[in-house]
Amino acid sequence: MSNTAAPHPTNKALMALFWAYVLIPLAWGVVNTLLQAMKLFS
Numbered sequence: 605m606s607n608t609a610a611p612h613p614t615n616k617a618l619m620a621l622f623w624a625y626v627l628i629p630l631a632w633g634v635v636n637t638l639l640q641a642m643k644l645f646s
């Protein structure tokens with residue numbers, strides 16, 4: 605088999621931007637939820 609490029613090459617910068625777009629708000633939500641939960645138990 606020849607070493608050819610995939611039909612749809614992945615742009616790593618675009619993928620990193622997409623994951624940042626997903627993970628940053630997710631992490632923010634998790635941290636805020638945990639902070640609010642700590643107020644209930646303190």
